[in-house]
Amino acid sequence: EEFTCINNHGNVREVRPEELRGKRNSTSNRAVALDAQGNQIRVNDLVSIADGPFKGRQATIKRMNRAQLFLYSQTRTENAGIFVVRSRSCVLSGQKGKVERGAAAGGAFGARGKKKEDGGLIGKTVRIQSGQWKGYLGCVADTTATHVTVELHSRLKKVNVLRERVVVAGDKFGATDNPDR
Template sequence: RKYIAVGPHVKVTDGRYANETGIVVAVEELEGDTDCIAVVMTDMTHKEVSVRTSQLQESAEVASGQDKLAGYELHDLVVLSGGGSANEVGVIVRVGREEFTVINNHGIVREVRPEELRGKRNSSSQRAVALDVQGNQIRCGDLVSIAEGPHKGKTATIKRMSRAQLFLYSQTRTEHAGIFVVRSRSCVLSGSRARPAAADTRQSQGGGGGGGRGRRGEDGLVGKTVKVQSGKWKGYLGCVSDATATHVQVELHSRMKKVMVVRERVVVVGDKFGATEDPSRSNQDNSSMLAPSTPFMSGGATPMHGGATPMHGGATPMHDGFGGATPSHSSSTDDVWRPGGSIDRTP
């Protein structure tokens, strides 16, 4: 008869629980049997299992569980059924012999069998984009810091994403294979800093006095009023608060909420105040500053150049008190020199 005392760490060498590890918490002798039954608290599931002492050996090894089961692996994002919600998803944090341990998008941990899973969502998670507390875009693989909640102050990597829920992974966390759930708005992208409001305003206006030459083409929709043409939010109006090459973030007027919409599904209908834009005028943004009517550009259009301004020593006879520098505008209050007008250059 093989005898094992209560307390040592053991490994199961044979039978249904082969390769499981844990601590012996009780030993029971069987009448008329040459073997004893040991009750082992397993490392992976923290459940008690009964194993014959002949199937045990003392070991410091800690089981890490299986790698695969029914085509699913550790850290897969899966769709769950039977949880009361059609949109319930979770990340596999343990692969057992016949079941999985999953942490769902609400942070609840439960065991599910393979037939309760309705597929993986790893690919859609890799393409997903969310916004942190500062409005920065975050994706899978990004390092974030938790700004609020029970995990405040911790830093972790985004392993999976589902809507606004982040499944974060930390190597220093042993529970649930290092996975825990945090809302995207409770995090901030590591290394980022808040954008000054003044800088955002200048960017949306095309850069102040630069004649529109400082604006970034990919942000041309920011600050504009748009209408969603298709999809879930079809027909809604809103103001674009952020934009990427593929998506725009729209703050809906009627819902007072921000939603992400595919860029091709929106059309500009006005500025941020809702005023309708004149497309023909917007196309002339860069050329309008070069028109001869602008008083401060070069090429003879500037009043302070050679004899064009009445303040230069008698270059233009003063016919009356309204500044008759140019005969064609003798009674006008318009102080802009028009190149087509005649100029009296007689001393």
């Protein structure tokens, strides 16, 4: 008895059950990656493929391994609909993350009635450039005109940072971008 497995390069091979022992990726359900626009994507998110051999298709993320996404598409018959694409080749379909956070915060107005000015930062991964948290990466949870609340990736902690101290982390090529310089 053998199983058909697909690796993170899209290659398919037959393996025996004893070869698979202990190799299952159990952290994939908690993993987070960035798409081509810097949005966070997770398992079960719907993505559109922006470039590569599968360009133009939509698929659901089934597993993640570093920057590789194992996607499922009902329209694809080869390998039971499973194929592998780099996370930066995909774009999150819809506004899932921003809509959920916006609704939870009470729409466009905060608890004190101040207008939120997120500038498209909510849900983005940012790098803190100066201050006590310099060098840390995190996801923007909330913004005001002067401050940004960042959920740090390396710690289970939310910190408030001045808006000018953060930049969106990573473009398509992995470089950070600061339009003020």
